Amino acid sequence: MNVRAILVVSAFALVVAACAGAGGDAEESLESAAAGGRAQAAETTATTSASVSPAPTLAPELPESEAVGDAGIAAVAIQPADLGRDIIFTADLTLATRDVAAAGREVTRIVEGLGGFLFGQETRGEPDPMSILTFKVPPENFTEALERIGSVGTLRNQSVSASDVTGRIVDLESQIKTMEASIERLRAFLENATDTKAVTELETALVERETRLEQLRGQLRTLQRQVALATITVRLVEFVNRAVVVLETSAYPGADDDGLSCPGSESVTVVRGDEVTLCFEVRNVGDTKVRIVDLRDPVLDLSLADLDVVFGVAEAELEPGESVMFATSRQVERTLRTRTTAVARAVGEGGEELTGRDAVANVTSSMELRAVIPEGVPGFFDGLQRSWRFLIRLFQLTLLAIGVFLPFAWVPVVVWLLVRWFARSRWEGWASRGRSGRPPTGGSAGEATDGSEDGETETEVDSA
DSSP states (O other): OHHHHHHHHHHHHHHHHHHHHHHHHHHHHHHHHHHHHHHHHHHSOEEEESSOOSSOEEOOOOOHHHHTOTTOOOOEEOOOOOOSSOEEEEEEEEEEESOHHHHHHHHHHHHHHTTOEEEEEEEEOTTSOEEEEEEEEOGGGHHHHHHHHHTSSEEEEEEEEEEEOHHHHHHHHHHHHHHHHHHHHHHHHHHHOOOHHHHHHHHHHHHHHHHHHHHHHHHHHHHHHHHHSEEEEEEEEEOOOOOOEEEEEEEEESOOTTOTTOSOBSEEEEETTOEEEEEEEEEEOSSSOEEEEEEEBTTTTBOGGGOEEEESOSSSOBOTTOEEEEEEEEEOOSOEEOOEEEEEEEBOTTSOBOOSTTOEEEEEEOOEEEEEOOSSOOOHHHHHHHHHHHHHHHHHHHHHHHHHHGGGTHHHHHHHHHHHHHHHHHHHHHHHHHHTTOOSSOHHHHHHHHHHHHHHHHHHHHHO
């Protein structure tokens, strides 16, 4: 009985220990899963742009003229965190500035003050100055560098990314250790080899693995350098008071001065004498506010005063990205192609008209309005036009037929030559048989004829 009790107690103790171990394993599994989730979150590439950012660290608030500017955007950056992992930080910025050269010098001074340096430069002069500067900065100064560089000019766009390469570096280090151990074994085999063939094979394998080892070391050094220094690419463009507008013309059948169905189609076909609604949209695609000065079409004989505003305000300034739509109706008497011209001028913040290069924009657009004759008795010119089209069509079909049969033009000639050769051969055969004296009929018929003549002669003799 005591033995049985001891066995029961021992079994119970084993069950309790197993449950405790399972609980510990479960806790360890949960902790490892949480750690893996954090590592996976760190390994994903974090990309932010000027328009969308999940939870960025914003740059310090700057004056409106510097942080946003004309058609500018707010600066966005990500804060590098010390996660004990290998992360490559990169950024790409585009800045508009009045003086590209001076801005380049200022950006270089900022980066050098943060422990970075100029890594590459590409510069283009007039008429559209531009400079592309590539900098290397310490990762701990990455965010501050972006903030200070963004204040040099008007920020047009910005892209910031962080790529975790910890796994790649660990994998390369593992491959390097494996390759070094393999090379050491090959060298030991080579020292003990005596056969010439074996020595040659070992040397070839050793060279291949040493080459592969250097490649792996080069890849590792490249990643380590990218991790050690973040890369910032800055594009500097000239900020000019430039008026840039786009004019789009369209139409649709029917008279609708309100233009409720604008925009329409680029090409419209109506019955001669019917009305169409014309739509004209002017859109500001530049960096500066503009004012529409004039809009006219000499073909349609209309000007800005003849147009009704569908949306927008004709007299107000168009901000970058804004547009205004005009509409009017016209009767179409013949097929024509319009030629509409819009004139816009750049204006300042106070509404004053700006001067200088590209301060005035002239854009032209056109569309086709087709007028067809209504159904009825065709006239003389309609018949003449259709006859001319028929002749053109007949000529095209003739050329098509010639093109189809031209590759086979040799076939009738060959057939004619074969027929002529066959007929000539038969004629020559008949002529040769005639010259040999053989009657065209068989010899049995001749013999029968001779026999009949002999029989008649013998009959005559007997009768006598």
